[in-house]
Amino acid sequence: xxxETTGKSLTRHLVSLSSIPRPYSAATxxxxxxxxxxxxxxxxxxxxxxxxxxxxxxxAYPRFIGLLISKIPxxxxxxxxxxxxxxxxxxxxxxxxxxxxxxxxxxxxxxxSQKWKLDIECWKERKATRDYxxxxxxxxxYGCLEDGLVFLWAxxxxxxxxxxxxxxxxxxxxxxxxxxxxxxxxxxxxxEKFVSDLADLxxxxxxxxxxxxxxxxxxxxxxxxxxxxxxxxxDGEEITMKLEM
Numbered sequence: 001x002x003x004e005t006t007g008k009s010l011t012r013h014l015v016s017l018s019s020i021p022r023p024y025s026a027a028t029x030x031x032x033x034x035x036x037x038x039x040x041x042x043x044x045x046x047x048x049x050x051x052x053x054x055x056x057x058x059x060a061y062p063r064f065i066g067l068l069i070s071k072i073p074x075x076x077x078x079x080x081x082x083x084x085x086x087x088x089x090x091x092x093x094x095x096x097x098x099x100x101x102x103x104x105x106x107x108x109x110x111x112x113s114q115k116w117k118l119d120i121e122c123w124k125e126r127k128a129t130r131d132y133x134x135x136x137x138x139x140x141x142y143g144c145l146e147d148g149l150v151f152l153w154a155x156x157x158x159x160x161x162x163x164x165x166x167x168x169x170x171x172x173x174x175x176x177x178x179x180x181x182x183x184x185x186x187x188x189x190x191x192e193k194f195v196s197d198l199a200d201l202x203x204x205x206x207x208x209x210x211x212x213x214x215x216x217x218x219x220x221x222x223x224x225x226x227x228x229x230x231x232x233x234x235d236g237e238e239i240t241m242k243l244e245m
Contacts, residue, residue, distance in 0.1 A: 008209050010217055011153065011199040020222035027228035028161040031235075036179045037169025043118060044238035046178060050113060051120040052129045052231070058106040060133035065099045067140035068148040087204075091149070094201055098152065101194065108185060116178035124241045128230040135227060139220070146205050150217045153198040154224040160195045162228070163187050 015024070032049065035041040072092055078085040113120045139151045163186035170180055185191070207213040233241075 009203050010150075010205075010207050010214065011157070011202055014154070014217060014221040015157070017218070017221065020218070020225060022222075022225050022229060024158075024161075024225055027158050027225045027232075029165050030162070030229060030232040032232035033162055033166050034169065036182075037166040039177070039179075041179065042238065043116075043178075044242075045233055045235065047113070047118040047120055048123050048126075048233050048238050048241055050109060050118055051123040052126055052233070054106065054109045054120060055125060055129055056133060056231075057102050057109065060136050061102045062099060064136040064140045064148075064152075065095050065102070068145060068152070069095050071145040071148065073145070090201065091145070094197055097194070105185075112178055112181050116181075118178060122243050124243055126233065126237070126241060128227070128233075132227045132231055135223060146207060146213055147216055147220060149198070149202055149205065150207075150220050151224065153195070153202045154221050155228075156191075156195045156198055158224055158228045159186055160191060 017024070032041065032045070036046070069092065072088050072095075073084075074088055075084065078088075109120070112118070136151070140148050143151070163183050166179065167183040167187045170183055205213075207217060
């Protein structure tokens with residue numbers, strides 16, 4: 001790991017970037033999310049999105065986390081109470097939690113789709129989904145551990161803020177729905193703590209202001225905003241992306 005951080009929090013800096021080149025709101029206040037919050041999102045478009053999110057969560061995410069775990073620099077010469085060993089165990093703990101959580105989430109997708117009769121097995125894979133999962137594979141395969149952890153935090157932070165937006169629009173909703181179930185899941189105190197713990201981990205990596213690692217983090221954040229924006233499907237895709245049975 002790099003040395004101690006000096007001054008500015010990396011995660012706060014990234015969230016504060018206004019245009020990189022796309023504004024953060026493009027990913028967290030997308031028309032899909034606004035329609036979901038206002039109750040005007042059709043079941044077919046919701047099912048299409050859920051089918052893509054399941055690919056991300058059930059297939060790409062475990063591979064991503066597994067490769068990050070393989071990059072933890074464990075060393076037999078590190079003492080049990082050494083700073084290096086403690087940091088490595090901290091990273092392992094949060095990556096193991098994220099892996100366990102995504103297994104639960106994949107089951108949640110299945111249960112929720114069945115409860116609300118959303119068909120998530122009749123869709124093509126969107127290009128945006130392939131682009132996202134390809135980026136995850138690239139970062140976890142060829143990037144350093146620090147880059148992967150920044151990427152992980154950025155994904156989860158964007159998702160938290162996206163569903164916070166939906167939840168804010170659902171405040172006056174009178175009945176339960178699939179959308180409200182998703183909003184509750186991704187704005188829960190447990191998920192918020194997970195994202196906060198990831199931020200603390202990233203800020204503790206010692207990525208210094210103006211360093212190459214800092215610049216790479218800015219590029220990762222920009223890429224996440226771009227990928228997240230494109231991941232939300234547009235009206236009409238529920239027709240063109242339907243598999244012919």
